[in-house]
Amino acid sequence: MSRKLFSWVLPAWKTMAAGILLAFFTVFSGAGLMGTAAYIIAAAALHPSMEALSVAIVGVRFFGLSRAVFRYAERYISHDATFRLLSRIRVFLYAAVEPQIPAAGRGKSGEMLYGLVSAVEELKYVYLRVLNPYSVAALVLIAAALFLALFSSPMVYALIVGFVAAGICWPVLIRYLAGSTVSRRDRARGRFHCLLVDTIRGITELTAYDAAGRQQEQIAAAGGNLARLQKKKVRLTGLADAGSQVITSYTLWAILFLAVPLVYAKKISGIDLAVILLVVQSSFEAVLPLGNALYSLAESRTAARRLEAVQAWTAPAASRKPGLKPRYPVPVEARSLCFSYRDSRIWTLENLSFTLAPGERVALVGPSGAGKSTMVSLLLGFWPYQSGSLRLGNFELKDCDPGEIRRHIAVVTQHTHIFNTTIRDNILLARPEAGWNELEQAAEDAALTELIERLPAGYDTLTGLNGRALSGGERQRIAIARALLKDAPLLFLDEPTAGLDPLTAREVMAGIDKLMAGRTTLLVTHQLTGLAGMDKILVLSRGKLVEQGNMRELLSRQGLFYEMWKLQQDRCNWSL
Numbered sequence: 232m233s234r235k236l237f238s239w240v241l242p243a244w245k246t247m248a249a250g251i252l253l254a255f256f257t258v259f260s261g262a263g264l265m266g267t268a269a270y271i272i273a274a275a276a277l278h279p280s281m282e283a284l285s286v287a288i289v290g291v292r293f294f295g296l297s298r299a300v301f302r303y304a305e306r307y308i309s310h311d312a313t314f315r316l317l318s319r320i321r322v323f324l325y326a327a328v329e330p331q332i333p334a335a336g337r338g339k340s341g342e343m344l345y346g347l348v349s350a351v352e353e354l355k356y357v358y359l360r361v362l363n364p365y366s367v368a369a370l371v372l373i374a375a376a377l378f379l380a381l382f383s384s385p386m387v388y389a390l391i392v393g394f395v396a397a398g399i400c401w402p403v404l405i406r407y408l409a410g411s412t413v414s415r416r417d418r419a420r421g422r423f424h425c426l427l428v429d430t431i432r433g434i435t436e437l438t439a440y441d442a443a444g445r446q447q448e449q450i451a452a453a454g455g456n457l458a459r460l461q462k463k464k465v466r467l468t469g470l471a472d473a474g475s476q477v478i479t480s481y482t483l484w485a486i487l488f489l490a491v492p493l494v495y496a497k498k499i500s501g502i503d504l505a506v507i508l509l510v511v512q513s514s515f516e517a518v519l520p521l522g523n524a525l526y527s528l529a530e531s532r533t534a535a536r537r538l539e540a541v542q543a544w545t546a547p548a549a550s551r552k553p554g555l556k557p558r559y560p561v562p563v564e565a566r567s568l569c570f571s572y573r574d575s576r577i578w579t580l581e582n583l584s585f586t587l588a589p590g591e592r593v594a595l596v597g598p599s600g601a602g603k604s605t606m607v608s609l610l611l612g613f614w615p616y617q618s619g620s621l622r623l624g625n626f627e628l629k630d631c632d633p634g635e636i637r638r639h640i641a642v643v644t645q646h647t648h649i650f651n652t653t654i655r656d657n658i659l660l661a662r663p664e665a666g667w668n669e670l671e672q673a674a675e676d677a678a679l680t681e682l683i684e685r686l687p688a689g690y691d692t693l694t695g696l697n698g699r700a701l702s703g704g705e706r707q708r709i710a711i712a713r714a715l716l717k718d719a720p721l722l723f724l725d726e727p728t729a730g731l732d733p734l735t736a737r738e739v740m741a742g743i744d745k746l747m748a749g750r751t752t753l754l755v756t757h758q759l760t761g762l763a764g765m766d767k768i769l770v771l772s773r774g775k776l777v778e779q780g781n782m783r784e785l786l787s788r789q790g791l792f793y794e795m796w797k798l799q800q801d802r803c804n805w806s807l
């Protein structure tokens with residue numbers, strides 16, 4: 232078992248141990264029931280008095296009842312243990328995945344999400360299918376061997392051989408036959424679900440480009456591959472169960488073979504023979520689930536590795552709190568900052584050095600792919616940078632808790648997500664405890680009042696799924712109201728007016744102007760014409776800072792900024 236798997240299982244050891252003991256007593260009661268029943272039936276053939284059978288009759292009643300009670304308690308406790316294990320894994324998973332959300336946004340989220348959910352599902356069986364049955368089988372073997380030792384040692388050896396064959400040799404063979412099925416099925420399932428998620432997301436493009444048929448073929452191929460591996464698993468499960476049954480039968484034959492001469496030699500009675508056989512048969516109830524145990528263990532280990540890999544993506548969260556205060560603009564400073572994504576061989580940001588003075592309005596511009604959004608992600612603490620320094624006030628970002636950093640930052644992005652709830656709740660997302668006056672003020676400053684007055688239920692109007700009921704400009708104004716309400720000292724704006732018509736963009740920018748007042752602001756934009764009001768412009772190209780200065784300085788320098796600005800101007804002139 233991997234160390235991580237062990238660390239999830241360990242804290243619930245008491246509940247798990249209780250479950251194991253109860254499962255043992257269930258099998259024990261079952262064997263006791265069969266043994267006493269066999270005794271009564273076999274002894275009845277000799278017409279004994281009722282008194283001679285009275286103890287056995289009480290035994291049947293006792294074991295019959297205790298078996299049901301133990302089974303109930305065992306199921307209850309085992310499920311409790313499993314759910315405790317599940318909750319620990321889910322908490323671990325959430326903590327590991329939450330910082331990955333920006334990364335997940337790059338296309339792999341469907342596969343990642345499905346992979347993780349199914350990994351959790353598989354891990355919950357590590358106790359039910361591996362730990363519990365193996366422990367119970369060991370306890371039952373000891374009890375059954377002690378029972379048989381009362382009659383003859385060779386029968387004990389036969390029992391041990393039967394248990395080892397059914398509990399160890401057979402599962403090892405099944406695991407061997409499974410080969411790489413476990414990992415291949417895991418990958419095939421991930422691929423299949425990734426394709427499905429991708430298809431649903433891209434259905435418009437697929438339909439428009441008449442590519443739905445090809446996509447369907449890919450899904451069918453991936454589904455077929457998964458079904459083939461699934462079938463192999465089902466066949467192996469069937470084989471595992473059948474093999475365990477066969478081993479049980481042969482062990483019973485072996486014990487019968489050893490016991491019959493003892494009956495002839497009058498060392499044991501015929502009644503004992505019946506009791507022995509039925510007790511042994513019942514004790515094998517403990518090894519029947521083991522056929523598949525090693526296969527299940529392999530599945531759990533694959534699942535645990537998948538979860539561990541997610542954790543490995545994340546840098547260990549630092550605990551230091553930057554402790555910045557709202558309303559007090561803070562400086563941001565980068566010195567020789569270098570960053571690359573984990574699957575990239577080149578620096579995405581290379582040797583960046585710049586400063587955002589307290590309250591300064593700075594624009595970050597550059598061609599597509601220059602690294603602008605990456606810079607914002609770094610400032611939000613989504614990714615750890617490899618070298619150099621990035622400071623918020625007096626705090627090195629790498630040493631701070633990313634969650635704490637984000638508490639001091641307000642963000643308006645190009646794609647504002649509107650939740651399927653009321654306008655009020657959508658704005659209050661930024662600060663749920665804000666009072667009515669603050670909410671109204673934020674809505675007014677973001678120019679939302681007129682819209683809200685027009686809506687049938689005002690602030691309580693539902694926005695529909697993904698804000699269907701709102702236009703692009705209205706969504707951005709909600710984002711501005713959120714940011715105003717958050718009242719953070721730092722403001723990051725990532726293309727807040729992209730995709731809006733010029734008039735709406737101007738209205739949104741008016742709201743943003745209010746938002747920027749008194750806050751250190753970084754505005755990422757492709758729109759170079761409205762940057763005269765910015766204190767500074769940083770020009771990025773292929774991850775390097777190639778120019779910086781105010782609009783006038785950059786235009787007079789006639790470098791990259793000037794070229795981009797000129798192109799935009801020319802485009803405007805052509806379209807006139």
Ligand SMILES: Nc1ncnc2c1ncn2[C@@H]1O[C@H](COP(=O)(O)OP(=O)(O)OP(=O)(O)O)[C@@H](O)[C@H]1O
Nearest residue numbers: 333334337572579598599600601602603604605606
């Ligand atoms: N999560 C990621 N994993 C791997 N590479 C990434 C990731 N995000 C961005 N990149 C790569 O990093 C580089 C910079 O991307 P980034 O999105 O920061 O550029 P940008 O300047 O914001 O572009 P645009 O203006 O088009 O939004 C690109 O080459 C991009 O492919």
